[in-house]
Amino acid sequence: MSSANLSRTETAARARAVDVHSYHVELDLRGAVDSRRRGFPTVTTIEFTASTTETWIDFLGDSVETVTVNGNRIPVVYDGSRIAVSGLGEINVVTVAATGRYSRSGEGLHRFVDPVDDETYLYTQYEPADARRVFACFEQPDLKAPFTFTVTAPEHWRILSNQxxxxxRRAEGHRTVTFAPTLPISTYITAIVAGPYHRAESTWTRHDLTVPLQVFCRASLAEHLDADEILTITAQGMDFYADHFDYPYPFGKYDQVFVPEYNLGAMENPGCVTFTEAYVFRGAATAAQHQARANTILHEMAHMWFGDLVTMKWWDDLWLKESFADYMGSLVSAEATEFTDAWVAFANRRKAWAYLQDQLPTTHPIVADIVDLEAAKLNFDGITYAKGASVLKQLVAYVGRDAFFEGARRYFRAHAYGNTTLADLLTELSATSGRDLTEWAHAWLQTSGVSTVSLEPATDGGYDIVQTDPRPHRLAVGLYDVDAAGDLVRTRRIELDITDARTRLDLPAAPLTLLNDDDLTYAKVRLDERSLATVDASLDRVRDPLARGLIWSALWNATRDGELAASRYLSMAQRFSRTETNAALLTAVLSNAPTAIEHYLPPPARPAARAAWLEAVWDALHAAAPSSGAQLAFARAVAAAAAMDEHRATDIRAVLDGAAPDGLALDPDLRWSLWTALAATGYADESDLDDELSRDDTATGRTAHLRALAARPRAEVKAHAWASIFADHTLTNDQLDATIAGFRAGSRRELTSPYDADYFAVLRETWTERSIEIARRIVLGLFPDTGSLDAVDGWLATNTDAPAALRRLVIEQRDHLARDLRVQRVNQT
Structure with missing residues (x-):
């Protein structure tokens, strides 16, 4: 293991030996506006007690200039990630002067220059362990301390931090600010944001507590920032949490900053939350996009309590913050905002992520065994987020809502500003619910895998609920029949507990029987034959959107498992997407259908299916109501489908030239999607793409231009893209993603297959030489769809000693490929 990859064992030993009292961090960012300067001065002073005479401090930067221990300079012993510190006493003051490096990968202190106005913007992103890229520290979540930040930056910049x-104080051309000390927090949630950011502001008040609310984005995006909606949702979330948590918001102010080239959706830095700029909509946006943004805002706000106030001791218990925040994001959206159907998106899309992850050979319990930081980085996955949130929804049904929230309130009060494990939470929930949760925790938190529940006729005329991989479930069964208007509505609901592989249930026959109605538990659902026939004929007559979401989920899972013909799923997607009124469900169907074509149909069947799908979404685009969310969703689906099939290329160019359907706003992002489709099919050349760039010479436009250029179906284009991915280390994370996406665009295997052997040849070198964030994008993005498992099996067999995190990624990609091949064989019959 490299010295940069901290292990659970060694950090636990350090926590036993060290108790941190405070940090004072000084950053000089005056040189950030000079792109030739790759580094910045950083000085950290740490006060701590120790029961050892020596330890190490973490730092990933260009150099360490001096180390002072209790007033005495000691020799610098620095291996590139750890600074050896000796001569410690019981009480210590250690100062490290060093040079950090500006990031272009979104890890550490990211520097971005806006091509619109040439202004420089900085922001930090640390989770799980990149604070050490900005200042020397004890990089582990259980060594909390107050932080005081002093930052020097150009005079006209805004400078933000947690407090x-x-x-x-001002000087010629620059200013220096010192922030108030934070409350005790972990290193990974400290934050610095600096640059000429645009600001909108408001306040939230409850009793004697007033919280300043601010929203920031780049100046060139200010016209697109719908700050009023963001601030409204923020205030609604504050109201909900004040009512239910009974613990005042603890971090003073509440800033939300939308930042460029972000690696995540958002990050819960207390008092200074950062978000991806994808949530600043440059054009029209669907209701699903607005709902997703609201969910993320409320997710991050929940972290102020679950994660920031009370923090997991080590990354094994990452779920203690992420599962709770994921659950709360949907709950608060549904109960406190206009997005009352948030649970529909959760049931259909969020849980799809969990079901996918939980069926991989690398699946893990919600409470995972995280031995080191590389493993922690990869565990920000569908298990930790969506499965954990699903299980919490089941827990609320199991213990009762009142007991759940009272347990949370006790948890906050008992562990404020501390670190916890699973046992601490269970203690509080057991006390408030009166239930011993030991068995529940074992069944749901300490095991892996997903049950599949189905309804089978019994020999005596009744029905059995059958589940694979049995677990205790609290679930509902809904019976749906046709009403006088011809709609399928629920006529009866039965709620029960099941624990065994087979449970008898007395049910009358119904056209549609829906297991896990209301989505109480976490399980894949199979439709019985009669219900499937009803859905195939009349899915559009199911009026309840949550029921439709569960049905669409059941259909998709059956398709992925090879139990429903991909052609049948595509038929339903073509017929019923046009009448799907829920924006989140429509978005999901329009995403899943192309996946079914490219992954689950055998190759000979794909050309006809691609053409049929393109025609279906093209017709739906023209039938959709002008200026509607459905019209926009189908326009995006046309762009995606047209990258795989050329038959509408002339029509798409006409749309770009002004012949768009009435009401369709061709915003820059949609235009780039259409141009990329034309480029991928050979109907747009470099001059076309350069002309489009002249219309949208922004950071987003330049990245989209890069993707479209790499999408062109020419061997020399693919060769250049491949070389750039591996050799051009100046590519930012967004530019790297764009180049990879362009290289893969159109699924032109005749152009990409020559690189299959090269991919496996450079895997280990890539993992060693690049940061884990960049390496992960390359490993996943370029994994070849070889049509055979031989190459990947050969690599795994000869690289048993490769880093565990790298092997995990390759094993997961192998499993996806194996599933594809298996389901394709089923669909050949």
Whole structure:
């Protein structure tokens, strides 16, 4: 294991030996506006007690200039990630002066220059362990301390951190600010944001507590920032959490900053939450996009309590913050905002992520065994987020809502500003519910895998609920019949507990019987034959959107498992997407159908299916109501489908030239999607794409231009893209993603297959030489669809000593490929 990859064992030993009292971090960012300067001065002073005479401090940067221990300079012993510190006493003051490096990968202190106005923007992103890229620290979540940040930056910049500015002094051309000390927090949730950001502001008040609310984005995006909606949702979330948590918001102010080239959806830095700029909509946006943004805002706000106030001791218990925040994001959206159907998106899309992850050979319990930081990085996955949230929804049904929230309130009060494990949470929930949760925790938190539940006729005329991989479930069964208007509505609901592989249930026959109605539990659902026939004929007559979401989920899972013919799923997608009124469900269907074509149909069947799908979404685009969310969703689906089939290329160019359907706003992002489709099928050349760039010469436009250029179906284009991915280390994370996407565009295997052997040849070198964030994108993005498992099996067999995190990624990609091949064989019959 490299010295940069901290292990659970060694950090636990350090936590036993060290108790941190405070940090003072000084950053000089005046040189950030000079792109030739790759580094910045950083000085950290740490006060701590120790029961050892020596330890190490973490730092990933260009150099360490000096180390001072209790007033005495000691020799610098630095291996590139750890600074050896000796001569410690019981009480210590250690100062490290070093040079950090500006990031272009979204890890550490990211530097971005806006091509619109040439302004420089900085922001930090640390989770799980990249604070050490900005300042020397004890990089582990259980060594909490107050942080005081002093930052020097150009005079016209805004400078933000977790707390408000306490001191401010100006000098010629720059200013220095010192922020108030934070409350005790972990290193990974400290934050610095600096640059000429645009600001909108408001306040939230409850009793004697007033919280300043601010929203920021780049100046060139200010016209697109719908700050009023963001601030409204923020206030609604504050109201909900104040009512239910009974613990005042603890971090003073509440800033939300939308930042460029972000690696994540958002990050819960207390008092200074950062979000991807994808949530600043440059054009029209669907209701599903607005709902997703609201969910993320409320997810991050929940972290102020679950994660920031009370933090997991080590990354094994990452779920203690992420599962709770994921659950709360949907709950608060549904109960406190206009997005009352948030649970529909959760049931259909969020849980799809969990079901996918939980069926991989690398699946893990919600409470995972995380031995080191590389493993932690990969565990920000569908298990930790969506399965954990699903299980919490089941827990609420099991213990009762009142007991759940009272347990949370006790948890906050008992462990404020501390670190916890699973046992601490279960203690509080057991006390409030009166239930011993030991068996529940074992069944749901300490095991892996997903049950499949189905309804089978019994020999005596009744029905059995059958589940694979049996677990205790609290679930509902809904019976749906046709009403006078011809709609399928629920006529009866039965709620029960099941624990065994087979449970008898007395049910009358119904056209549609829906297991896990209301989505109480976490399980894949199979439709019985009669219900499937009803759905195939009349899915559009199911009026309840949550029921439709569960049905669409059941259909998709059956398709992925090879139990429903991919052609049958595509038929339903073509027929019923046009009448799907829920934006989240429509978005999901329009995403799943192309996946079914490219992954689950055998190759000979794909050309006809691609053409049929393109025609279906093209017709739906023209039939959709002008200026509607459905019209926009189908326009995006046309762009995706047209990258795989050329038959509408002339029509798409006409749309770009002004012949768009009435009401369709061709915003820059949609235009780039259509141009990329034309490029991928050989109907757009470099001059076309350059002309489009002249219309949208923004950061987003330049990245889209890069993707479209790499999408062109020419061997020399693919060769250049491949070389750039591996050799051009100046590519940002977004630019790397765009180049990879362009290389893969159109699924032109005749152009990409020559690189299959090269991919496996450079895997280990890539993992060693690039940061884990960049390496992960390359490993996943370029994994070849070889049509055979031989190459990947050969690599795994000869690289048993490869880093565990790298092997995990390759094993997961192998499993996806194996599933594809298996389901394709089923669909040949």
């Amino acid at each position: 408000a500015i306490e001191q401010h």
